Amino acid sequence: MATNKRISDEPAYVLHRYDWSESSLILEVFTRHYGRIALVAKGAKRPTSSFRPILLPLQPLHVAYGGDAEIRTLKSAEWQGGHVMPTGDALLSGYYLNELLLTLLARDDTHAALFDIYDHVVKVIASEHGEVLQAALRTWELLLLREIGLLPALDRQTMTLAPLQPDARYLLVPEGGLRQAGSEDRAALTGAQWLQLHAAVQDGAPFTTTLRACADMMAELKPQLRHLLHYHCGVKTLRTRQMMIDIQAL
Known part of the structure; x- marks a missing residue:
């Protein structure tokens, strides 16, 4: 208000x-x-x-x-100081964070915990540690979805509420949540990996623990989180994502 x-x-x-x-x-x-x-x-x-x-x-x-x-x-x-304006891929990544907030957050809706997570991610983006940039983006996507209530529980199958089996493979899909993967679902993660992510996002310091968890499964997480975010944003491709694709094509 x-x-x-x-x-x-x-x-x-x-x-x-x-x-x-x-x-x-x-x-x-x-x-x-x-x-x-x-x-x-x-x-x-x-x-x-x-x-x-x-x-x-x-x-x-x-x-x-x-x-x-x-x-x-x-x-x-x-x-408040602390870092200079990012450039290159880091700048585009920062615009990506902002586009998600502008699309998914209603005005005047308080999210203090999400602000603190955003602050952490911006500091990573603005640092010279480019090797953690992708892990920071996956961390942001997961925690953003959790904070605004769009991330299903990652410790059970969404439709059946059946517990995850550590060695079985599961996929996160826009309309069905977490479900058992088929042989064609190459981006799926094991139950043990989803349980690790579930524990990380529930941690008292979720940014640090989720960043560490994401570091070992970025290739599989990226397409799943992208599809989920596009679904909730109501677009096929976010503007910043399309800009990155266009630049890489030059």
Whole structure:
């Protein structure tokens, strides 16, 4: 719900920005305590604006805002430091995180735990440890789906509630959840692997434990999570994913 009280010193990330007038911007912002919100940054496009070098994606901010309309007014924004703007594949990966949030999160729906996970993933993306980038993306997909209630239980078959057998193979499908795989399902994981992921996403520090779990099964997880996300987003291919494909084809 919209509020007319002023919010100060709120941890936030800019997900997207739109032109609103010759000098102002509309921002889609992910905040820790208030979820995804829309803010107008008046005068942000002016060369002398203090907002101009700060209101960038993938940069940790503290913001202050107020107003009682659906789009509130940004009062201040302070960069919290820590890393410079990612480039290349890391930048596209960051845009991918943001596209998922913009598509799957309703405005004004609080997700403090998801904000903290996002913060962890952005720090990995912005680091020079490119070897963990894919594991961080799979971790983000799993934990995003869990936090918004779209990830089925990973310790049993969804339709029958039958427990998983450690050596049997299972597949995660959009309309059926976790089911036993057929011989043609090459991307399937064993019951033991799904049980490992189930324990990881339920852990008190899910980012770290899920990142470690995903590292050994990324090739199988990627197509399954992609199909599930596309199904819930209502698209065949996300824009950022298509951009990556187009760039690789050049």
